[in-house]
Amino acid sequence: MSHFLSSEFYYRLGWRARSVQPGSHATRTSGGSADFRGYVPFLENPNPKRIDLRASLRTFPKQLMVRAYHERGAIAVYAVLDLSASMRFSSNSNKTQLMADITASIAWSAQRNGDAFGMVACDDEVRNDLFEAPSYRRGIADEVYQKLISISGWAQVGASAFPRAITQLRRKRSLVFLISDYHLDDQLLKETLTSLSPHDVVPVVLWDSAEYQDIPNWGWARVRDIETGRYQSLFLRPNLARRIKSSYATHRSKIVSACLMAGARMPFFIEDHFDVEALTRHMLEAS
Amino acid sequence: MSDFFHHSGIEYPWLLLLLFMGLFPWLVRGHAAFPHPSMMSLPKDTLSVWVERVWRLLGSLFTMFIVLALSGIYWGEPVVEKVGHGAHIMMVLDRSASMNDDFADKPAQGSASKMAAARRVLQQFVDKSREDLIGMVTFSTSPILVAPLGGDREAVKAALKATDAGGMGFTAIARGLGLALDYYEGKPMTGSRVVLLVSDGGAHLDSKTQDMLRTMFIRQGASLYWIFLRSANGASLSAPPEEGREDAYPEYHLHQFFGTLGVPYKAYEAESPLAVEDAMADIARLKNQPVRYFETAPRHNLASVFYLLALLCGCGLFALHLTEVKQWRAA
Incomplete structure (x- = not known):
């Protein structure tokens, strides 16, 4: 049985969480001593340790001022997974393996960062067997990895339950990694992103170079859609290869604009292998 | 095209039931295909769609052509019109003893036997006629085939030379x-058939023989030219013999009988070598008329054509197979 490589990435939020659980993120909860919020009259925050003499002298009429702080809190980090048949695609990389790697990495990073990790998986149904309520327990990364790696019996299913994934999430704003290949029709993608808009959504797009880049230049090939089972004949030639690439480029820009329109973060594109440092960079740049 | 369907046919129509196998290439599914996560992101390509269709069509045609070939398709125009030039001439030469005699009109100097005159003229005739097929039969008591019907002039001329030996026996x-007509049997009728009888006398034919000859002439469609070399004191064909002496002139009766054959018949009475030449020139002119006739054509078996078409379809299928991608990798 294989184990996941503990690869940690760092993330930062661009918003203040509402949290009572101590953690590393800025929250709206007052208290603690980390994030300076401002000066308040002593009676509002009667803590003699925080009395600020300079601020008190600046006031008129004179009164005692106290420094107020925001708490640092923990949030829930979710991985929302697409388990449609197309995620079974395996060529230059194994998307299932890639998905398990990324999810475990998220779980590991969240746990290291003191956040709760939860997981929701969807195909045409929301998969209860793969549901993980947010938890802080150690070893969750390994558990999740084993669960995902041992999924068997993929049927020809889509990902139509994606918009219902929101029902499984906490109501408080959370960081949601939406992991899919994004081969969804426009309507479904829009609904999914809209339903998740109360949360901070990081779209993670899994693509394989064999889908559109690493294709033969010449020859006749039949291609089977593993999600719908339909066949298509492709008489490959340089012109068609170019058209496939440009079609994917269009698809890519469509995904980006759909995500930005729905208020999600910039999508993170993964091709063939998962680079954890690139994800860190992406998370820190985009926040 | 409608003409084609009108004249074509199938030898084993029940084999056509197998034509439904031509549908299989359109129904077959599940050939090796490369998996792809989503067809939505692939562009629609018309050429690829047509390559697929042509592939199925070729498979379908391949099957159907083989079925058609197996069922023995043929094409035959029932009757064809043909025009023949040149004649098929069987020369029937009398070699009886009387041919050694002189003509009725003796030439001024020397004497030419009837045989010698006939031989000389016939040789000229053979030299002149380029398009004809010529055969030769001689007869005295019994007939001898000397040259079969064919284009071999030398054989005929050699046969004529061999008649130098002098005649003998009866007529x-x-x-x-009968022997001459036998040589037309089974040959295609590509030119007018002429039996050229060169003889100096007749013979009595009983009614059974007469019937048989009549049947053979009509069946072979041959016309008859008789060059009658009249002996010095022989009777003419045109003058009926006196009452009570009919038996003495078998030539006259033979002439009458030939007239009733029902095929073109012409007799030339030649009293001198010159008259023989005239008669031959006449015949040469007559038989050069083009012959127009209808013939039932044999069927053409089209199986090989359909096998060839199937082979072409097979080649097309194979060519498409060769273009198939074996490995999904950039080159």
Whole structure:
């Protein structure tokens, strides 16, 4: 049985969480001593340790001022997974393996960062067997990895339950990694992103170079859609290869604009292998 | 095209039931295909769609052509019109002893036997006629085939030269004619058929022989030219013999009988070598008329054509197979 490589990435939020659980993120909860919020009259925050003499002298009429702080809190980090048949695609990389790697990495990073990790998986149904309520327990990364790696019996299913994934999430704003290949029709993608808009959504797009880049230049090939089972004949030639690439480029820009329109973060594109440092960079740049 | 369907046919129509196998290439599914996560992101390509269709069509045609070929398709125009030039001439030469005699009109200097005159003229005739097929039968008591019907002039001329040996025996005209007519049997009728009888006398034919000859002439469609070399004191063909002496002139009766054959018949009475030449020139002119006739054509078996078409379809299928991608990798 294989184990996941503990690869940690760092993330930062661009918003203040509402949290009572101590953690590393800025929250709206007052208290603690980390994030300076401002000066308040002593009676509002009667803590003699925080009395600020300079601020008190600046006031008129004179009164005692106290420094107020925001708490640092923990949030829930979710991985929302697409388990449609197309995620079974395996060529230059194994998307299932890639998905398990990324999810475990998220779980590991969240746990290291003191956040709760939860997981929701969807195909045409929301998969209860793969549901993980947010938890802080150690070893969750390994558990999740084993669960995902041992999924068997993929049927020809889509990902139509994606918009219902929101029902499984906490109501408080959370960081949601939406992991899919994004081969969804426009309507479904829009609904999914809209339903998740109360949360901070990081779209993670899994693509394989064999889908559109690493294709033969010449020859006749039949291609089977593993999600719908339909066949298509492709008489490959340089012109068609170019058209496939440009079609994917269009698809890519469509995904980006759909995500930005729905208020999600910039999508993170993964091709063939998962680079954890690139994800860190992406998370820190985009926040 | 409608003409084609009108004249074509199938030898084993029940085999056409197998034509439904031509549908299989359109129904077959599940050939090796490369998996792809989503067809939505692939562009629609018309050429690829047509390559697939042509592939199925070729498979379908391949099957159907083989079925058609197996069922023995043929094409035959029932009757074809043909025009023949040149004649098929069987020369029937009398070699009886009387041919050694002189003509009725003796030439001024020397004497030419009837045989010598006939031989000389016939040789000229053979030299002149380029398009004809010529055969030769001689007869005295019994007929002898000397040259079969064919284009070999030398054989005929050699046969004529061999008649130098001089004649002997009786005049068995009926058997000579019968043998000559036999040589037309089974040959395609590509030119007018002429039996050229060169003889100096007749013979009595009984009614059974007469019937047989009549049947053979009509069946072979041959016309008859008789060059009658009249002996010095022989009777003319045109003058009926006196009452009570009919038996003495078998030539006259033979002439009458030939007239009733129902095929073109012409007799030339030649009293001198010159007259023989005239008669031959006449015949040469007559038989050069083009012959127009209808013939039932044999069927053309089209199986090989359909096998060839199937082979072409197979080649097309194979060519498409060769273009198939074996490995999904950039080159």
